[in-house]
Amino acid sequence: MESLVSTEWLAGESITSDLRIIDASSHLPDAKRDARAEFEAGHICGAIFMDLAGLIDDDAPVENTLPSPEKFASRMALLGLGDGSRIVLYDDSAIHSAARAWFVLKLFGAQNVAILDGGLAKWKAEGRPLTAEPIDLRKRHFTAWHNAKSLRSKAQMLANIQSRAEQVVDARGAARYAGTAPEPRAGMQPGHIPGALNLPYTQLYNADGTFKDKAGIRAAFEDAGVDLSRPIVTSCGSGVTACVLIFALHLVGKSDVALYDGSWAEWGADPQTPKETGASPAISH
Known part of the structure; x- marks a missing residue:
């Protein structure tokens, strides 16, 4: 299974014991949308709801922090996701939350994970069927491990400002990156991490919500510097x-x-972290 699958592929794939379709929709509070209620009203046949917004460390001081491996494994087991499952993720969200679900699954050891290109919007635009019927879930064993190499802490980001060993790329919109638009969270200072480049995530999609091809993706990153x-x-x-x-x-x-x-959410709330404002260096001239 490829990492990005088409609606045609998924429509033609029979629901087998090893295939799991997951609705990973999650929305920002100002969207005023209920992802679970929308799932229950209509979803791709055989899909289960991940509740990505609830898959967090409730005790962490920063919102939306990743859960512990134990919490993640327990949730996946209850969803019927086990070792060896093929997992296809989709969303119907402006923030394309299936990518977050893909990252989290890969971080905690899932091997065969894909995203539905174009998500639920493309599925519906093509007139493909939806259902409101739930499916019976059989608990399976999910072995979680944690790939810390894929994560960076605030301390590491502070050190990187000096070393510049890694390029930092900010996915927010240009105005929030530049500090000219207000932050949606209270207590956030404006701007970006010093030295960070800006590539708004929306620039990686075509008009129909599918990902750009490989050449388009490379060009987007290179154009951002x-x-x-x-x-x-x-x-x-x-x-x-x-x-x-x-x-x-x-x-x-x-x-x-x-x-x-x-x-x-962490950097902007800390008055001690350095911040920069202004346009991305790649476009400031």
Whole structure:
């Protein structure tokens, strides 16, 4: 199974014991949408709801922090996701949250994980069927392990400002990156991590919500000033859309990529962290 599958492929794939379809929709609070209620009203046949927004460390001081491996394994087992499962993720979200689900699953050891290109919107636009019927879930064993190499802490990001060993790429919109638009979270200072480049995640998609081809993805990163031969750390508002960048880089074969999970929710809330404002260096001239 490829990492990016088409609606045609999924429609033609029979639901077998090893295939799991997951609705990984999650929305920002200002969207005023209920992902679970929308799932229950209509979803792809055989799909289960992941509740990505609830798959977090409730005790962490920063919102949307990744859960422990134990919590993640327990949740996956209850969803019927076991070792060896083929997993296809989709969403119906402006923040393309399936990419976050893909990153989390890969981080905790899932091997065969794909995203439905174009998500639920493309599925519906093509007139493909939906159902409101739930499926019976049989608990399976999911062995979780934690790939810490794929994550960066605030301390590591602070050290990187001096070393510049890794390129930091911010997935937020240009105005939030520049500090000219207000942050959606209270208490956030404006701007970006010093030295970070800006590639809004929306620039990696075609008009129909499908991913750009490999040449288009490479061009988007290069136009943002990113050197694809060097290591990359991605960041955003709270660690969700930064995963879109990571998945796109995966599609072009780049693996030396990590996520700053705390992102601006952590960095912007700390008065001691340095901040920059202004347009990205790649476009400031």
